[in-house]
Amino acid sequence: MTDKISERIPSAERREQILEAASRVFGERGYFGATTDQIAKAAGISQPYVVRMFGGKENLFVGVLTRSLDRLLVAFTETIAQWKADGSPAATDPGYPIGKNPKHGEIGRRLGLAYVNLIEDRGLLLSLMQAFSMGQDPSIGAKARGGFLTIYRLLREEAGFDPEEARGFLAEGMLLNTLLGLRLTDDYGKDDAATELIECTFRTKLQLVLEVQGDEGERA
Amino acid sequence: MTDKISERIPSAERREQILEAASRVFGERGYFGATTDQIAKAAGISQPYVVRMFGGKENLFVGVLTRSLDRLLVAFTETIAQWKADGSPAATDPGYPIGKNPKHGEIGRRLGLAYVNLIEDRGLLLSLMQAFSMGQDPSIGAKARGGFLTIYRLLREEAGFDPEEARGFLAEGMLLNTLLGLRLTDDYGKDDAATELIECTFRTKLQLVLEVQGDEGERA
DNA sequence: GTCTATATATAGATAGAC
DNA sequence: GTCTATCTATATATAGAC
Structure with a gap:
């Protein structure tokens, strides 16, 4: 032993x-x-x-942060590539009920799902959240700002979001971070406000995870 | 000396x-x-x-967190009271359909302004952000979840937001936290993506701070 | 209400063996 | 590639004086 x-x-x-x-x-x-x-x-x-x-x-923390940002970037890049391969924009999109711009509603949902899957890794989630509160640290702050802006540019230039859509997407992501960081999901079913907020957030962001996962299954 | x-x-x-x-x-x-x-x-x-x-x-951290949540609650409560005193639709007509009504955007802007004014206190901002990543701590997590849900209920019951509006408001707030925590505002004017994101976020959230402050001036 | 002195524990980092 | 031993600094908390 x-x-x-x-x-x-x-x-x-x-x-x-x-x-x-x-x-x-x-x-x-x-x-x-x-x-x-x-x-x-x-x-x-x-x-x-x-x-x-x-x-x-x-150095170790910068390594952790770099790894988290890389994983995020890879997940988003692959999601966008798959979306384009599937006939991207309005092509085969059956007109979803969410968003004013159905063309982008689809990629928003796919990216949202990819994001939730990533931050289920609580280590990744929390180390990102820590970095977001460390803007004052020279090396860590610079790395975190750079990563955040890289994601923003990806949304704008590759996913085709306009500034308003990109901002909205990021805002939803930051709310997801908070709900999971707080472990507010532990109150689901126990507290009326928590239940309503969680259902509203996860439904809007994912348009039901199962539905999207079902779509993926159909492609296979 | x-x-x-x-x-x-x-x-x-x-x-x-x-x-x-x-x-x-x-x-x-x-x-x-x-x-x-x-x-x-x-x-x-x-x-x-x-x-x-x-x-x-x-105990000291719980004290800090309690103070921050109290300040937030007081600021929001007073903002809502002032809004009602100024003759909001909700104040004069209990059955007023708040939903997508343009007049209702007014309370969102006022609360957003109150929030930004509060989190200009970086100590308050960062201690809240820390608490949001500590859901796993028994006493701190419980306090933080309770405070977050209290704010949610205030938005729903006193400000008249529907679940979707409340969720959107909170999401915008969490994005503000992140941009300020990251000190992304330091990149304003230096980086195109940062400049665009910051202008979009602060314009949308505040509908120009000066405009609202001007309204307050007119009342005086 | 506020301090100095201090006990006890634990931190990050280095040296050097295997 | 991985460890044990250890240096030096610093942590929280207590005791007790003023």
Whole structure:
């Protein structure tokens, strides 16, 4: 049972394990509150190894943030590519009831679903939320602003949103962050206001997850 | 120059000073990352006194959160009362269809302005954002969820929003939090995407701050 | 109401063995 | 690639003086 010495694995793989663990711990305790020792324990390795591999705590957090933003960008990029491959804009769109612009209602729903699937990873969600409150930190703030603006440009230039639509999409996303960060979903069915807000938010954003997932199933 | 011993002041006043200082420090460093010593220095008193007055760090954070939520609730309550006193449709006709009525956009703008004025206090903004990412903490999470739902009920029952309007208002608020937390406003005029997003967000939310402030001036 | 002194615990980082 | 041992700094909280 003496699993004191971890299996020897390639550094790239270990690096990913550490980032995954760090994402959870930074999310739960914040950048300053998280300790490299907690991260090391979560990753199943020694504390000095974490420090050695990333050179320090700040570099590690930037690594976590970069990984989260990359995953978000990849998910959105792939979603848009699939949407275009499916006959993109108004083509095969059967005219959905939501939004003034049915042409963009479809991609909005697809991106919304992709986003919710991503932030079900609470580590990713919370480390993003932490970064959003750290604009004052030179390196972390710059990285977070850059990532946020990259997503905005993707919405504008690739998904075809106008400024108003892009802003609305981002606002809905920030509300989703808050409801999940707060764990307000725990009050679903217990509190009338919580139940109404959750149903309204998830229905509007996803137009029922199952419906969209059903569409994906039909394509397969 | 030996200002080692602070002036002797009433505990209620000192308590408020500590909460104000704690709001800033908790906001910048997070709950776990903030230290009672940093808070004490920011308040100009000794660290043990901070601990003694609040009984501990967790109580202190709950105090900060309670104060922030109270300020928000008071600001919104007063804004709604003023709106009704100014002769809103809802005030004169209980059965007034608030839905998509243009006159109803008025209370949204007023509440939005009140909100932006509040979160210009970065300590308040960031401590709220921290709380929104702490749903997993038993006492802090419960307090934060309760406060968020209280605001939701106020929008629904007092401001006359329907579920969709309330959700949209909250979403816009969460986007404002993010843009300010990120300090994305620092990129205004420097980055095209940032400039567009900021102009779109603040124009939509406030319908030009000056316009509303002008209305207030006319009443005076 | 406010402090100094301090006990006890834990932080991030470095050195060097295997 | 991974560890143990350890240095130095700093954390929260308590005791007790003024």
